[in-house]
Structures are given as structure tokens and as C-alpha cells.
């Protein structure tokens with residue numbers, strides 16, 4: 493039927509057309525009723541089907557929940573087992589006297605990250621041309637790790653100096669990799685040094701009913717193979733005397749400290765005297781090894797026993813590739829001295845690892861000063877700091893290799909230095 497044209501007023505309407513229109517409307521109404529009935533029937537069928545499926549769906553949901561619960565249970569078991577394994581491992585390390593090695597990767601938002609962290613003990617370093625390497629440590633701290641988290645893992649070792657242990661903590665790594673950040677940190681977010689002192693004062697205060705403690709600090713830097721006292725304005729080079737496994741530094745200033753503010757004052761004084769110079773890779777690069785030494789003497793009020801512990805916190809100067817930093821003149825001399833003493837440290841680790849009779853502590857002032865901490869009954873902890881940037885791939889691999897080697901060093905079981913009292 494041709495499409496109906498609108499009727500103009502006054503125009504005559506054909507009666508056949510009206511009949512056709514009525515017939516069409518009737519057909520449309522019938523079709524509408526049929527479709528409505530079909531929709532209602534389908535809806536009924538669907539409802540019926542859903543009702544039939546409901547128990548099956550419920551069962552499926554429950555069985556899925558079961559799987560989730562099972563997965564959670566397995567996860568919890570795994571976590572428990574991993575914790576137990578770690579505790580046993582720590583006990584074994586303690587008995588064997590292994591150096592604990594922690595790896596910390598610095599935060600660097602601009603870096604093209606070349607690392608992956610498959611677990612909190614493993615790190616994978618990848619490079620398109622140079623391949624992939626995996627390293628394991630006692631703990632790996634990712635770039636997102638906070639100063640609190642880093643301190644938490646070292647706390648038990650550090651505080652054991654109060655019980656008469658000699659404890660040493662070193663930060664090693666390429667220049668700009670975050671050693672100073674880890675050890676000292678900014679004032680608003682302090683690193684291990686300040687946190688350790690706070691914790692030590694807390695431990696001493698908790699024991700004040702039965703113990704009294706005297707704490708003294710000294711601060712030196714090893715710059716171009718000379719030892720300088722940082723707690724005096726005089727530029728004073730100190731000598732080292734080694735007697736057996738003990739090292740003495742005659743004339744070294746020791747400051748008694750009573751609280752964290754005293755420590756901060758000492759650090760500020762040392763900072764002022766420290767040789768800091770600008771290099772191409774790090775505008776505040778430390779050109780010397782910084783060694784903070786704390787002696788803790790405890791007196792037991794009940795037994796009269798005296799404990800003598802020490803804590804050595806060492807922020808090593810950055811290892812660097814001279815070609816990259818473009819060091820010249822005085823900076824080149826400094827870089828050579830830094831690299832020489834760091835390789836002397838590596839040689840000491842190699843000798844200790846292979847239980848050689850002769851350990852070459854005397855090859856550098858750094859290893860000489862660290863001899864009591866690395867040579868026998870002390871507890872040692874090494875931080876290997878690394879940059880996540882692919883640009884630093886080869887330095888990172890060399891730092892992590894250094895850390896892996898140090899991890900195999902066995903110092904022997906740590907001993908407490910306690911002399912019996914007369915009470």
C-alpha cells in the first residue's frame with residue numbers, strides 16, 4: 493500500500509482507504525498482543541530456569557569460596573613456614589657468625605629501573621645487552637622501603653652492643669646510591685645512626701632499675717688514607733695502634749652522651765669538619781669514610797658485673813668509576829684512595845671467606861680500624877646500597893657481587909664482653 497499522504501482540509505477521503513487503515517491497525521494490535529505474550533512467556537521461562545539454576549549457582553559460589561579459603565590457608569601456612577625458616581636461618585647465622593648483608597635500592601623516580609624483586613630476599617638485575625643476574629641477601633629493601641622498615645631489621649643486632657657485644661654496621665655502594673641517606677638520613681627522616689641511638693637510650697632507660705650505662709662517642713673520617721678526628725676544629729691526624737685484635741687511637745676525643753640531642757650535636761660538629769666536595773655524579777658526595785664509634789659500658793647494680801660493648805657505624809665513601817665521574821686533580825687522588833681502601837676491604841672479606849691464615853687488615857686504614865669488628869667475636873652487618881637505574885648496571889652488579897661475597901664470610905660466634913662483678 494502506498495504511503496498515506498496527509499489530508500488537506502476540504503479534500504475528499506476515499507472510504508476504501510479508511511477500511512484499509514482500520515484493518516492495518518487491527519493487525520498491528522494483534523501483533524502487539526502476540527509479542528507481549530511471547531515476552532511474558534520468555535520471562536516466565538527465564539525465571540523458571542533461574543530458579544532451577546539457583547542451587548547450582550549457590551554451590552558454585554560456595555565451592556569458589558572454599559577454594560579462596562583454601563588458598564588463604566595455604567598462604568598463611570607458607571608465611572608461617574617462611575618465618576620459621578628465617579628464624580632458623582638467623583639462628584644458624586648467629587651461631588656461625590656470618591656477616592648479615594642487607595641490600596637497599598634507593599628511590600629514584602627519574603631512573604629507568606633495571607630491577608625486579610621476586611621476594612624480600614632476592615633481587616634480579618636486568619640489562620638488554622648485559623643480561624640478567626640474580627642475587628640473594630638476608631633482606632632486600634625495595635625503593636619504596638622506609639627508613640623505619642630498614643631500621644627495624646637491624647635493631648636487634650645494633651642494640652646487642654648494650655649486652656656487651658661488639659657490633660659493626662657498614663654501608664657500601666656506588667657514589668650516589670643512598671649510603672648517607674641510609675646511615676644518617678635527613679633531619680626530618682633520620683637514618684640508622686639517630687634511630688639506633690634513640691633505641692639504645694630507650695633500652696638503657698628500660699633497664700635503669702638494675703643497670704647503669706656510660707655511653708661515649710667518637711667520630712673520625714678516613715680521608716686519603718689518613719685518620720682525622722672530626723670532634724675537634726684542629727686538623728689533627730691520628731695514628732692507629734693495633735695490639736692483637738684490638739685497635740687503639742691515641743688522642744682520639746670521646747664525648748660522653750646522655751641523650752639523642754647530645755648525639756645530634758656531635759654529628760653536627762663532625763659534619764662541619766667533614767670533607768665534602770662536589771663531584772659530577774653527586775653534588776654532596778662524601779669523599780671520605782665516616783666512622784662513628786660508640787662505647788657502651790654497663791654496670792650491673794645487682795651482681796656488679798661490667799659489660800663493655802661497642803657499636804661502629806660506618807658510612808663508606810662511594811666506590812666510583814673514574815671515567816664516569818670525570819674526576820681530575822685532587823678529586824682523582826681522593827677517588828684512587830677510596831677505591832684502594834674499598835678493594836682492601838674486599839680482600840679482607842675474601843681472606844676471611846676462605847679462612848686464610850693471613851688476613852690483610854694492614855693494607856688500608858679502613859680495614860685496620862675495622863679489624864676488631866671483622867676479625868673475631870663481633871657481629872657485623874653490611875648494607876649494599878644500589879641505584880635502580882639501568883645506566884648504573886655494571887656498578888650495581890659489582891656492588892651486589894661484593895655483598896654476596898661478604899655474605900659468605902664466617903666470623904665465628906659473637907662473644908659478650910662481660911667481666912664478673914665482686915658483689
Ligand SMILES: Nc1ncnc2c1ncn2[C@@H]1O[C@H](COP(=O)(O)OP(=O)(O)OP(=O)(O)O)[C@@H](O)[C@H]1O
Pocket residue numbers: 597598599635665666667668669670671672673674774776777778779808809810811877
Ligand atoms: N631511599 C631514598 N629515598 C629518597 N631519596 C634518596 C634515597 N636514597 C638516596 N636518596 C637521595 O639520593 C641522593 C644521593 O644519596 P646519598 O648522598 O645518600 O648517596 P651516597 O651513596 O652517600 O653518595 P656518596 O658516596 O657520593 O656520598 C641524596 O639526595 C639522597 O637524599
